[in-house]
Amino acid sequence: MPEKIKRKVYFISDGTGITAESLGQSLLTQFDKIEFETQTLPYINTAKKADEVIAEITIQAEGRPIVFSTLVDKNIRSQFQAASFLCMDLFHTFISPLEQELKMESSHTIGKTHGVNVKNYNNYMLRMSAVNYVLSNDDGANIHEYAHADVILLGVSRCGKTPTCLYLAMQFGIHAANYPITEDEINMSKLPEHLKDYKKKIFGLTIEPHRLNQIRQERRPNSQYANLRQCQYEVREVETLFKREKLPYIDTTSRSIEEISTQIMSACGLKRRLM
Amino acid sequence: MPEKIKRKVYFISDGTGITAESLGQSLLTQFDKIEFETQTLPYINTAKKADEVIAEITIQAEGRPIVFSTLVDKNIRSQFQAASFLCMDLFHTFISPLEQELKMESSHTIGKTHGVNVKNYNNYMLRMSAVNYVLSNDDGANIHEYAHADVILLGVSRCGKTPTCLYLAMQFGIHAANYPITEDEINMSKLPEHLKDYKKKIFGLTIEPHRLNQIRQERRPNSQYANLRQCQYEVREVETLFKREKLPYIDTTSRSIEEISTQIMSACGLKRRLM
Numbered sequence: 001m002p003e004k005i006k007r008k009v010y011f012i013s014d015g016t017g018i019t020a021e022s023l024g025q026s027l028l029t030q031f032d033k034i035e036f037e038t039q040t041l042p043y044i045n046t047a048k049k050a051d052e053v054i055a056e057i058t059i060q061a062e063g064r065p066i067v068f069s070t071l072v073d074k075n076i077r078s079q080f081q082a083a084s085f086l087c088m089d090l091f092h093t094f095i096s097p098l099e100q101e102l103k104m105e106s107s108h109t110i111g112k113t114h115g116v117n118v119k120n121y122n123n124y125m126l127r128m129s130a131v132n133y134v135l136s137n138d139d140g141a142n143i144h145e146y147a148h149a150d151v152i153l154l155g156v157s158r159c160g161k162t163p164t165c166l167y168l169a170m171q172f173g174i175h176a177a178n179y180p181i182t183e184d185e186i187n188m189s190k191l192p193e194h195l196k197d198y199k200k201k202i203f204g205l206t207i208e209p210h211r212l213n214q215i216r217q218e219r220r221p222n223s224q225y226a227n228l229r230q231c232q233y234e235v236r237e238v239e240t241l242f243k244r245e246k247l248p249y250i251d252t253t254s255r256s257i258e259e260i261s262t263q264i265m266s267a268c269g270l271k272r273r274l275m
Numbered sequence: 276m277p278e279k280i281k282r283k284v285y286f287i288s289d290g291t292g293i294t295a296e297s298l299g300q301s302l303l304t305q306f307d308k309i310e311f312e313t314q315t316l317p318y319i320n321t322a323k324k325a326d327e328v329i330a331e332i333t334i335q336a337e338g339r340p341i342v343f344s345t346l347v348d349k350n351i352r353s354q355f356q357a358a359s360f361l362c363m364d365l366f367h368t369f370i371s372p373l374e375q376e377l378k379m380e381s382s383h384t385i386g387k388t389h390g391v392n393v394k395n396y397n398n399y400m401l402r403m404s405a406v407n408y409v410l411s412n413d414d415g416a417n418i419h420e421y422a423h424a425d426v427i428l429l430g431v432s433r434c435g436k437t438p439t440c441l442y443l444a445m446q447f448g449i450h451a452a453n454y455p456i457t458e459d460e461i462n463m464s465k466l467p468e469h470l471k472d473y474k475k476k477i478f479g480l481t482i483e484p485h486r487l488n489q490i491r492q493e494r495r496p497n498s499q500y501a502n503l504r505q506c507q508y509e510v511r512e513v514e515t516l517f518k519r520e521k522l523p524y525i526d527t528t529s530r531s532i533e534e535i536s537t538q539i540m541s542a543c544g545l546k547r548r549l550m
Binding site: 007015016017019022023026027031032033034040063064066070072086090091093094097098101102104106107121123124125127128131135138160162163166167170211214218258259261262263265272 | 282290291292293294297298301302305306307308309315317318338339341345347361363365366368369370372373376377379381382396398399400402403406410435437438441442445446486489490493531532533534536537538540541547
């Protein structure tokens with residue numbers, strides 16, 4: 001098999017670099033024949049730092065490096081434009097058409113997205129409240145608080161409930177509880193009594209049994225809990241339950257937490273609480 | 276005071292919409308004289324869904340709506356381009372220059388970023404491991420696991436340690452522990468004995484005392500814990516400790532969790548574990 005072509009890629013920002021990384025990575029996935037070696041360089045917010053970075057980014061044997069930038073400052077941006085690598089300017093490319101459309105100049109201020117602004121305090125409190133809710137309602141710990149849940153995730157142990165709840169809290173400020181169906185409850189093959197009042201908030205997660213087996217093996221190797229037949233049995237029963245109770249559900253096997261979370265937001269008609 | 280000009284904005288994607296939202300919001304913050312009313316519409320992945328959305332997005336009295344899109348499919352993208360609103364195509368704008376540079380066509384495949392791919396399983400396990408680490412090492416609960424920490428956040432109660440640890444885990448796969456300095460330890464005015472071996476991993480968080488007072492008031496109103504003088508005392512002492520021990524630290528008051536986290540990554544020389 002021939003080796004993949006390699007290429008160096010830099011995500012450069014005067015802020016956190018999160019936006020440059022996110023869009024840059026999504027563009028790179030469209031070129032799967034190339035092996036990209038990526039590096040994120042945040043807080044490039046002075047001419048000196050920009051010079052240092054530009055000196056560091058040298059031409060490789062494999063071809064010139066690719067830079068994705070979200071630099072706001074015009075001068076720093078010009079420094080990068082003048083260098084000899086391919087500069088994809090994710091920010092300024094859209095500022096001009098927006099200025100024309102809105103008939104005003106942009107403020108060219110750095111770090112507005114994730115930095116100081118009036119929304120920060122409110123967002124911090126909303127996030128903290130949502131994260132605290134997830135932590136105190138993890139693993140069916142606190143069912144008397146379900147009245148305050150935005151959504152209650154239901155599924156077998158290790159199908160992805162906790163990270164999904166945390167993502168919903170951190171990204172959207174959503175109050176997400178999760179309830180693991182135990183083996184006893186699976187045997188009863190109906191919705192646990194204390195969940196009935198909250199049926200409208202329940203969203204099911206399922207998973208491919210071989211994947212579940214793999215995940216549980218890492219947690220408790222060679223246990224009954226991790227046994228493939230046990231996984232197959234639990235998944236079959238919980239999917240039967242979802243169908244019988246007409247609960248919306250999603251298979252987490254080949255989906256990222258981002259995708260599972262946004263699908264839940266959309267299916268449950270949830271609105272983000274964070275601004 | 277004159278009312279702000281209003282404008283409708285849509286973030287449209289055939290995937291989760293997270294990237295469109297992230298870059299779109301960062302562009303909008305450059306126009307702070309306008310009040311943008313935003314809506315995210317994810318999973319617009321069929322011609323039918325696109326038609327429905329386009330019909331929904333009608334011209335408002337305030338001016339034509341602005342659309343930020345990360346649509347990969349060329350046909351769906353054309354449907355939006357043909358409509359009468361301002362379309363900012365965050366994805367295809369950069370695909371052509373990349374195709375030229377890399378001398379190959381892109382694969383035009385939807386949902387590669389946050390969807391099915393070979394990295395998902397590894398990322399899921401890395402994230403789970405990091406999140407489990409945060410949860411079992413929250414609030415100084417498990418100091419014997421500090422040998423496995425990538426970073427240990429130190430600060431007074433409610434200065435932002437837990438959400439920062441969770442963000443580091445979810446976003447970067449970093450194993451982040453956190454240790455709250457108690458009043459007893461503050462009185463001793465030195466680094467707690469059991470932290471000394473891990474000094475190189477410690478990063479301090481501080482906060483403006485009035486903000487701390489505000490946050491603690493919401494948690495335990497009118498308590499000694501929330502008292503402004505108490506907050507001032509704790510913050511002063513912890514900052515003295517940071518300086519005396521030459522610990523790196525950051526003020527969380529006017530910074531978002533994203534910004535705090537990326538600054539810690541950068542200052543501690545941490546590399547992201549998630550691909």
